[in-house]
Amino acid sequence: MLWLDAHADFNTAALTPSGNIHGMPVAILCGHGPAELVELGGPGPALSAADVRQIGIRSVDPGEKRFVHEQGLEVFDMRYIDEMGMRHTMEQALAGMDDNTHLHVSFDVDFLDPEIAPGVGTTVPGGPTYREAQLCMEMIADTGRLASLDVMELNPALDVRNRTALLAVDLIESLFGKSTLMRQG
Numbered sequence: 001m002l003w004l005d006a007h008a009d010f011n012t013a014a015l016t017p018s019g020n021i022h023g024m025p026v027a028i029l030c031g032h033g034p035a036e037l038v039e040l041g042g043p044g045p046a047l048s049a050a051d052v053r054q055i056g057i058r059s060v061d062p063g064e065k066r067f068v069h070e071q072g073l074e075v076f077d078m079r080y081i082d083e084m085g086m087r088h089t090m091e092q093a094l095a096g097m098d099d100n101t102h103l104h105v106s107f108d109v110d111f112l113d114p115e116i117a118p119g120v121g122t123t124v125p126g127g128p129t130y131r132e133a134q135l136c137m138e139m140i141a142d143t144g145r146l147a148s149l150d151v152m153e154l155n156p157a158l159d160v161r162n163r164t165a166l167l168a169v170d171l172i173e174s175l176f177g178k179s180t181l182m183r184q185g
């Protein structure tokens, strides 16, 4: 699972400073949370931490930060992207898939820099630019392994002339394989 987000969403009820359950889904998917949620899709956790790669992270709570480290979650934060570039980041994040890999992408629109995507509930400055986000989506498409997608947090009431929604559609088209030129496979 590729988790594109400004936030790690790896809080638990014990760690969270805000109490917001929308900051907990990755922890719950990895088995840390109430059984009613952990086993929502069947017995046992849906994923292990080793199945998760996070991209674009730049807001992590103090207890959550420790827990991310303890669980060995693979996080490509904005500092990593700044230093290594989006191409290298995605090469690392997409490494190790095989023919049996079901790649799920969770795209929280607050992944994007608020300068280009203001229409979200919790903006965090310093996210990927338009070109970085396009490259991220295109490199996922190039793997041919994308099998499912969720798109989160787009809020039309906070958007500016629908630009965030239009941008999300543009990026999802790239994720589904739309490209400028015919590309060699």
Ligand SMILES: [Mn+2]
Binding pocket: 005, 006, 007, 108, 110, 111, 122, 153
């Ligand atoms: Mn988020």
